[in-house]
Amino acid sequence: MPTILLHLILWLLTARNLDACLGSERQALLNFKDGLKDPSDRLSSWKGKDCCRWKGVECNNSTSGVLKLKLRNPCDYYMDPNYYKCSLSSELRPSLVSLSELAYLDLSINDFGGIQIPSFIGSLKKLKYLNFSLAGFAGEVPPNLGNLSRLRYLDLSNTFSLFSGNLWWLTRLPFLKYLDFSTVNLTAASDWLDVVNMMSPSLSVLHLSSCSLSSIPTSFSIVNFTSLTTLNLLDNSFNSTLPNWLWKLNSLTYLDLGASMFHGPLPYALGNLTSLNVLRLGQNNLEGNIPGSIRNLCRLTCLDLSQNNFTGNITDPLPHCIWNDIKELSLGDNKFYGNLSNWLKHMTSLTFLDLGKNQLDGPIPTGLGKLSELTYLDLSYNSFAGVITEVHFHNLTKLYLLILSLNPLTVLLNQSWIPPFQLQIIGFRDCRLGPRFPPWLRWQTHIMTLDLSNTSIADRVPDWFWNITSSRLSVLDMSNNQLSGVLPSNMEFMAQLSVFELSSNQLEGSIPSLPNSLTTLDVSKNSFSGPLPSNFMTPNLYALLISQNQINGSIPPSVCQLQSLSLLDMSNNDLTGELPNCWMEYSQLSLIDLSDNNLSGEIPGSVANLSRLVSLNLDSNSFGGELPSSMQQCTRLTFLDLGQNKLSGIIPTWIGESLLNLVVLQLRSNMFFSDIPPQLAWLHGLQVLDLAGNNLSGSIPQSFGNFSAMASRSPTKLPNFQYWTFGLYGDYYYNERLHVMMKGQDEEYTKILSFLKTIDLSDNYLTGQIPQEIGRLVALKNLNLSRNLLSGKIPEMVSRIPELESLDLSFNELSGSIPQGISTVTFLSHLNLSYNNLSGRIPLGNQLQTLNDPSIYIGNANLCGPPLTNSCSSSEPVPREDLRHEDNAERKWLYLSMSLGFITGLWGLFIALLLNSSWRRSYFLVLDNLFNQLYVASAIFMARLSRKHAESRRNHQYRGGM
Numbered sequence: 001m002p003t004i005l006l007h008l009i010l011w012l013l014t015a016r017n018l019d020a021c022l023g024s025e026r027q028a029l030l031n032f033k034d035g036l037k038d039p040s041d042r043l044s045s046w047k048g049k050d051c052c053r054w055k056g057v058e059c060n061n062s063t064s065g066v067l068k069l070k071l072r073n074p075c076d077y078y079m080d081p082n083y084y085k086c087s088l089s090s091e092l093r094p095s096l097v098s099l100s101e102l103a104y105l106d107l108s109i110n111d112f113g114g115i116q117i118p119s120f121i122g123s124l125k126k127l128k129y130l131n132f133s134l135a136g137f138a139g140e141v142p143p144n145l146g147n148l149s150r151l152r153y154l155d156l157s158n159t160f161s162l163f164s165g166n167l168w169w170l171t172r173l174p175f176l177k178y179l180d181f182s183t184v185n186l187t188a189a190s191d192w193l194d195v196v197n198m199m200s201p202s203l204s205v206l207h208l209s210s211c212s213l214s215s216i217p218t219s220f221s222i223v224n225f226t227s228l229t230t231l232n233l234l235d236n237s238f239n240s241t242l243p244n245w246l247w248k249l250n251s252l253t254y255l256d257l258g259a260s261m262f263h264g265p266l267p268y269a270l271g272n273l274t275s276l277n278v279l280r281l282g283q284n285n286l287e288g289n290i291p292g293s294i295r296n297l298c299r300l301t302c303l304d305l306s307q308n309n310f311t312g313n314i315t316d317p318l319p320h321c322i323w324n325d326i327k328e329l330s331l332g333d334n335k336f337y338g339n340l341s342n343w344l345k346h347m348t349s350l351t352f353l354d355l356g357k358n359q360l361d362g363p364i365p366t367g368l369g370k371l372s373e374l375t376y377l378d379l380s381y382n383s384f385a386g387v388i389t390e391v392h393f394h395n396l397t398k399l400y401l402l403i404l405s406l407n408p409l410t411v412l413l414n415q416s417w418i419p420p421f422q423l424q425i426i427g428f429r430d431c432r433l434g435p436r437f438p439p440w441l442r443w444q445t446h447i448m449t450l451d452l453s454n455t456s457i458a459d460r461v462p463d464w465f466w467n468i469t470s471s472r473l474s475v476l477d478m479s480n481n482q483l484s485g486v487l488p489s490n491m492e493f494m495a496q497l498s499v500f501e502l503s504s505n506q507l508e509g510s511i512p513s514l515p516n517s518l519t520t521l522d523v524s525k526n527s528f529s530g531p532l533p534s535n536f537m538t539p540n541l542y543a544l545l546i547s548q549n550q551i552n553g554s555i556p557p558s559v560c561q562l563q564s565l566s567l568l569d570m571s572n573n574d575l576t577g578e579l580p581n582c583w584m585e586y587s588q589l590s591l592i593d594l595s596d597n598n599l600s601g602e603i604p605g606s607v608a609n610l611s612r613l614v615s616l617n618l619d620s621n622s623f624g625g626e627l628p629s630s631m632q633q634c635t636r637l638t639f640l641d642l643g644q645n646k647l648s649g650i651i652p653t654w655i656g657e658s659l660l661n662l663v664v665l666q667l668r669s670n671m672f673f674s675d676i677p678p679q680l681a682w683l684h685g686l687q688v689l690d691l692a693g694n695n696l697s698g699s700i701p702q703s704f705g706n707f708s709a710m711a712s713r714s715p716t717k718l719p720n721f722q723y724w725t726f727g728l729y730g731d732y733y734y735n736e737r738l739h740v741m742m743k744g745q746d747e748e749y750t751k752i753l754s755f756l757k758t759i760d761l762s763d764n765y766l767t768g769q770i771p772q773e774i775g776r777l778v779a780l781k782n783l784n785l786s787r788n789l790l791s792g793k794i795p796e797m798v799s800r801i802p803e804l805e806s807l808d809l810s811f812n813e814l815s816g817s818i819p820q821g822i823s824t825v826t827f828l829s830h831l832n833l834s835y836n837n838l839s840g841r842i843p844l845g846n847q848l849q850t851l852n853d854p855s856i857y858i859g860n861a862n863l864c865g866p867p868l869t870n871s872c873s874s875s876e877p878v879p880r881e882d883l884r885h886e887d888n889a890e891r892k893w894l895y896l897s898m899s900l901g902f903i904t905g906l907w908g909l910f911i912a913l914l915l916n917s918s919w920r921r922s923y924f925l926v927l928d929n930l931f932n933q934l935y936v937a938s939a940i941f942m943a944r945l946s947r948k949h950a951e952s953r954r955n956h957q958y959r960g961g962m
């Protein structure tokens with residue numbers, strides 16, 4: 001009998017296995033599969049009758065009902081380039097509701113293309129585990145998920161397009177232990193903490209990072225969520241001090257409050273969280289010293305206080321009890337001081353060490369080489385000194401990141417040394433590695449980022465370097481060295497290369513074809529020559545900087561087709577031909593610098609299509625013709641330098657009417673003529689105006705006193721052209737260059753250009769008086785009106801410009817005395833009043849005492865006093881007011897008799913002409929002819945005088961240049 005019973009049981013089990021899956025649920029799964037797109041055929045096993053054997057399906061052994069559906073994408077979202085090929089997508093069909101026992105549903109890391117989370121999910125009443133993270137859902141989180149009363153695990157994180165305003169449905173999940181809403185937009189959920197406080201007391205893990213939260217109560221009367229072991233509020237916008245209720249969460253083992261705009265000090269109550277393993281407070285505005293209570297946190301394995309304003313000795317936040325156990329220590333970008341002696345060597349469990357951007361000093365101890373678990377080491381931006389040898393790296397076999405940049409370190413490694421590690425990121429910027437090219441790099445075949453800029457290398461780049469970096473290298477910076485040699489003839493094989501920075505070296509030869517992956521190319525200040533290759537312009541270029549080489553030929557028209565190009569600098573080369581007339585409306589160009597070349601032709605009208613253009617520099621070329629009127633559409637221009645060309649015509653009024661953002665306007669040394677348009681004064685942000693060396697005439701507009709930026713001592717903000725960022729280790733900015741004649745010499749301004757405020761109208765044919773209104777420009781540093789035909793007195797207001805450093809009024813026809821106030825201009829270091837008709841005593845005292853060069857006043861015959869040799873006692877004219885001692889009575893009788901005689905004669909002539917019409921006609925005919933003759937004669941005389949004066953000025957200029 002027992003044998004028969006055993007056979008019966010075996011028969012039943014065998015019969016069950018023949019069709020283990022419930023038919024209705026098998027059909028529901030097949031219907032669900034039909035709604036999916038499966039490009040990698042992950043569900044190929046979904047066939048046959050036994051659905052419990054299908055991949056990703058698990059059943060209840062007793063009932064054969066489907067318990068779990070595990071369809072997580074097996075491809076890595078962050079690292080696998082074939083991620084999308086592995087993803088399930090399309091739609092979720094409601095047939096899943098037929099899986100009556102379904103308790104586990106995981107569709108994470110797929111791509112459902114922005115569809116909403118179906119409301120039928122709220123009908124899967126037996127669900128305990130729901131994971132839709134990184135699954136590409138969008139829209140509102142359905143509140144009916146609150147019907148899943150058995151749910152213990154809910155993860156909707158990293159879907160980026162989900163939002164939820166009402167979170168009260170979460171309070172209907174009494175067994176919930178794990179909740180991850182990271183990246184779900186909770187902007188409208190201002191009461192989120194009230195909801196958390198009313199949720200299940202079993203809640204132990206809460207992730208709300210990057211949820212756009214902005215409100216957080218600093219105090220709470222009753223805290224019900226003390227069972228939390230994990231609290232993650234990373235990347236929100238609280239703008240608050242750290243809340244007091246945090247220190248009541250005694251069960252916390254993981255606390256992340258990074259990048260959430262917390263400010264103020266760390267409270268002493270931090271020491272209450274004695275269970276903490278992980279404390280992340282980085283990227284906030286916290287400040288002050290670390291409280292001594294941190295010594296209570298003896299279970300810490302990860303401490304991140306980076307990117308705050310903490311201060312104190314580096315050992316203060318390091319309790320001795322954690323030295324042997326801590327694995328991650330991130331204190332970078334603070335104000336810690338001290339050194340690494342006597343403590344670093346004990347942290348033998350460290351895998352991650354970031355102490356960069358502090359005020360640490362002293363040597364780097366050789367004990368560093370004992371940290372055999374270390375993978376990440378950043379000691380950059382400090383004051384570490386001394387010598388680094390191979391002993392420092394002896395046991396660092398797992399190291400992949402090494403950043404020692406911006407320390408005065410000397411790296412002395414044996415020429416035959418073979419490193420124990422394979423580095424991916426290397427930074428030695430501003431350390432001393434040279435003069436030889438580091439031979440140990442030959443063994444580093446996994447390099448992705450390499451920064452050897454300004455490391456005193458004076459050597460030829462070896463051929464093996466290009467071979468070992470060809471497959472992985474993404475960022476290369478070896479600028480500011482003395483590297484020689486040539487680039488590989490073809491660099492297209494470097495398929496990952498994005499940033500190529502080799503400026504300020506001695507490289508030569510031609511620039512080769514470049515990989516399509518390149519976004520930044522800076523090879524300026526080298527000796528590259530020859531024309532650019534026809535396929536030189538790679539499609540993803542953002543910054544193309546090849547200035548100060550010997551590159552010749554024309555600019556390839558393909559430059560117009562680069563949709564991503566923002567910065568273009570080809571200045572200081574030997575480029576010829578015309579500027580391409582092919583600029584497209586979709587162009588992203590914000591800066592063009594083609595100065596100091598041999599380009600010719602007219603400025604093309606298609607430049608108007610560059611609607612994002614902020615800076616245009618065509619200085620020192622041979623461009624001709626008039627400015628195209630279409631340029632007035634470039635309304636974002638702040639920097640316009642067209643100096644030293646052959647441009648002609650009048651200066652158009654639309655510059656002042658349309659280019660209202662201009663800060664720099666330089667048109668010097670061209671052939672512009674006619675009057676200066678007063679509309680230029682509408683450029684209230686203008687701080688550099690240079691119209692020197694043209695054929696401009698007429699008077700200086702009185703409206704020039706309205707340049708607001710020149711009347712303000714605050715610098716005008718010029719745009720920042722950031723062309724790439726090396727993480728936290730350095731932002732790279734492009735600085736515009738401007739040549740300005742100041743203090744009698746050509747000076748180049750770059751980084752301090754925003755502080756320069758200057759007007760240069762010299763070497764033109766301007767007439768009339770210097771407007772008093774210029775005295776309003778109290779922040780002006782340079783005023784040059786020399787070599788014109790200006791007359792009248794030097795306005796007293798000019799001497800009231802307190803910031804003035806350079807004043808040049810030479811070679812004009814100015815007269816009268818020098819204003820006494822000029823001696824009080826504190827910063828005046830260059831003054832030239834030569835070759836005018838000035839008279840009287842030269843003012844004494846204050847700043848003029850330092851300007852004792854007689855050439856300042858030469859060519860003014862009636863000036864006297866130091867530093868000139870002629871004395872004022874004999875040559876100084878008697879002031880007009882001294883005539884007051886004459887006999888007033890005699891003068892009155894003389895003036896009265898002259899007036900009576902003049903009136904009598906005039907009335908006699910008037911009566912005679914009134915009575916005799918023939919006399920009247922003859923008289924006026926004679927007057928008319930006489931006037932015409934006088935007008936013609938005076939016009940000829942003035943033309944000859946002007947020509948003679950111009951020739952005299954040129955002669956004086958020539959003699960001055962000698």
